Structures are given as structure tokens and as C-alpha cells.
Amino acid sequence: MVEDQNAADLALVRRIKRGDEEAFREMVDRYHARVYSLSYGVLRNAEDAEEATQDSFLTLHRKIESFDESKRFFSWFYRVALNQAYSRARRRKPVVTVPIDDYVPRLGSDGHNASPEFSAWVDGVEDEAIARDLAERAEGFMAELPESYRDVIWMVDVEEMKPSDVAETLDISIPALKSRLHRARLHVRQRLTEVTTLPSATEQRAAP
Amino acid sequence: MNSHDDVTCRRLILEYLVEYEDGTMASEDRVRLEQHFACCPPCLVFLKSYRATGRTLKMLKPREIPKNLADAVIRFVRARCDKK
Numbered sequence: 001m002v003e004d005q006n007a008a009d010l011a012l013v014r015r016i017k018r019g020d021e022e023a024f025r026e027m028v029d030r031y032h033a034r035v036y037s038l039s040y041g042v043l044r045n046a047e048d049a050e051e052a053t054q055d056s057f058l059t060l061h062r063k064i065e066s067f068d069e070s071k072r073f074f075s076w077f078y079r080v081a082l083n084q085a086y087s088r089a090r091r092r093k094p095v096v097t098v099p100i101d102d103y104v105p106r107l108g109s110d111g112h113n114a115s116p117e118f119s120a121w122v123d124g125v126e127d128e129a130i131a132r133d134l135a136e137r138a139e140g141f142m143a144e145l146p147e148s149y150r151d152v153i154w155m156v157d158v159e160e161m162k163p164s165d166v167a168e169t170l171d172i173s174i175p176a177l178k179s180r181l182h183r184a185r186l187h188v189r190q191r192l193t194e195v196t197t198l199p200s201a202t203e204q205r206a207a208p
Numbered sequence: 209m210n211s212h213d214d215v216t217c218r219r220l221i222l223e224y225l226v227e228y229e230d231g232t233m234a235s236e237d238r239v240r241l242e243q244h245f246a247c248c249p250p251c252l253v254f255l256k257s258y259r260a261t262g263r264t265l266k267m268l269k270p271r272e273i274p275k276n277l278a279d280a281v282i283r284f285v286r287a288r289c290d291k292k
Contacts, residue, residue: 028281033273040271050274054284061285122253122260135267142265157265163230182226189261 009073016064028057031074034159035081041154042085043092044143052088056081075169082151082169121196134192141191145184152177153184217251220244225258 012030015023032053039052059080067076124130142150148170155166156177167177220241227233228241245252274280 024285025278025282028278032278032281036273036277037269037271046274050277050280053277054281057281058285058288061289122257125260125263131264131267134264138261138264139268153265157262158268160266160269178226178230182222185258185261186221188265189257192261192264193257 006072006074010069013064013067013069013073016061024061027060031077032057035077037159038078038081038155039085041142041150041158042082042089044139048088048092049085052081052085055084055088059084072168074165078169079171086147121192124196134196137195138188138192141188142184144191145187149180149184149187152180153188156181157185217248217254220251221254225255229258229262 009027009030012023012027016027035056036049036053039056040046040049043049043052056077060077063080067073121130121134124134142153145153151170152166155161155169156163161169163177163181164174167174170177172180224233224237224241228238233241245255
């Protein structure tokens with residue numbers, strides 16, 4: 001199925017290279033939602049994401065000649081989209097990120113999970129309204145991550161792209177992808193736990 | 209996973225959880241992890257919260273795509289390319 005998708009992409013790419021405007025229109029219809037969503041993951045602002053999407057398609061139009069047809073189109077174009085979004089993000093303001101190790105769970109020196117964390121929010125996920133609130137917070141916590149981690153968790157867990165496609169787009173190995181994905185999830189999980197842990201729960205835990 | 213070492217919480221969380229969750233872990237290792245979860249309530253809580261994190265992130269999709277975005281893209285590209 002992925003190969004069918006790539007064959008269809010390549011057919012459009014060849015028509016666009018010949019100057020077929022209708023093919024360009026079809027490419028926009030095919031990819032604008034995904035490119036917008038990827039851009040939003042980086043920029044977290046609808047207006048910026050819309051402009052980044054426009055820039056990405058302009059780059060596609062201008063640089064399609066240099067696209068190597070032995071490669072898969074989507075990975076080339078998603079890289080274009082991520083580059084556009086990040087260059088826009090850098091122009092906007094410096095991003096504050098946290099060192100990834102800060103949010104790996106605290107464990108005892110023997111490697112055991114010494115203090116069970118109060119993860120009451122886990123039950124809240126079953127409730128639509130609470131889950132939406134948590135999702136909005138999680139979006140902010142993803143933004144704290146260094147780019148290489150944020151891209152992975154956004155594409156795999158939010159966009160639900162196939163991990164192998166994400167690895168190809170980012171040009172990293174599958175083990176590297178899994179490692180980044182896992183650490184990014186640990187970060188978001190830890191932050192959700194911290195932000196939803198009530199002081200009373202902490203006191204209860206500290207009591208003998 | 210080596211057979212001689214216990215599954216410590218640290219190793220479980222840092223090294224094994226991702227493959228346990230994506231289904232690529234060998235079945236004998238899965239059994240060892242499940243035995244650990246059965247006798248380690250904090251790790252079981254951790255597993256639940258790890259899964260809940262994934263479910264929470266999925267709620268961010270589908271994101272609303274601005275109306276007429278495709279048309280705006282076409283107009284934008286045409287305007288830039290006509291200038292050349």
C-alpha cells in the first residue's frame with residue numbers, strides 16, 4: 001500500500017516537473033492536511049502553521065526538479081515541511097527546551113522504583129473533557145522537548161505515522177527512533193504526572 | 209534480556225518498555241515482564257500511565273485544518289511564481 005502511494009506520488013511528481021498545474025493542485029489536495037499538521041506540531045499556532053504550509057508547497061514547486069526519484073517522495077517532502085516550520089519557529093522567538101534527562105523517572109540506586117507516583121490523571125483519560133484538557137497540556141510538554149525528540153513523538157503518537165516511515169523521513173535508524181520516542185514519552189508522562197498531582201496526594205504519600 | 213539478572217524497575221522502564229508496548233519483544237521476555245508487573249505495583253501504575261500518555265497524545269488528532277487551506281496554498285504559490 002505504501003508502494004502504491006509512492007507510485008502515485010511519483011506519477012504526480014513527473015507531471016509537475018513537466019509543468020502540469022493540475023498535477024500540482026492534486027499534490028496540494030493530497031498533502032496539505034498532513035503538512036499543516038506537521039507544521040502545527042512545531043509552531044503550535046494556526047496562523048504560523050498555515051503560512052509554513054504555504055512556504056512548503058512553494059519550496060516543492062521550486063525545488064521539485066532536484067527531487068531524486070529513486071527516493072520516496074513523502075520523506076523528502078516531510079523534511080521540506082519540517083525545515084520550513086523550524087526556520088519560521090527560529091525567526092519567531094528562541095525556544096526554551098529542557099534537558100531530556102530531567103524527566104526520566106526518579107529511581108532508587110538499586111534501580112527499583114522507590115516511590116510510587118500518584119498518577120490519578122490516568123483514570124481521568126477515560127473522561128472526554130478531562131482527556132481533552134490533558135491533551136492540551138501534553139501538547140505544551142512536547143514543545144519543551146529538543147527538536148529531535150519532539151519530531152519523533154509528534155509523528156508517531158499524534159500523527160500516527162508508521163515508525164519506519166518516520167525513521168526514513170528523519171534519516172535515523174529504527175533503534176534510534178525507538179529510543180527517542182520512549183524518552184519523549186517518559187518526559188510527557190512525567191510532566192502530566194507532576195502537573196496533576198495534588199498537594200494533598202503528595203502529603204499522603206509522605207505520611208508514615 | 210539476560211536470564212541471570214532480575215528485571216529491575218529501572219531496566220524495565222528505560223530499556224524494555226518500548227518493545228513490550230510495540231509488540232516486538234520475544235515472548236519469553238514478555239512473560240518475565242508480566243511477572244514483574246504482577247508483583248510490583250509501582251511499575252504497574254507506571255505502565256498504565258505510560259499507556260495513558262499515548263492515548264492522551266492521540267486526542268490531539270484530528271486537528272482542524274483551516275477551511276480553504278488548499279485554495280490558499282495554490283493562490284500563494286501562483287502569486288510567487290508569476291512574479292518570477
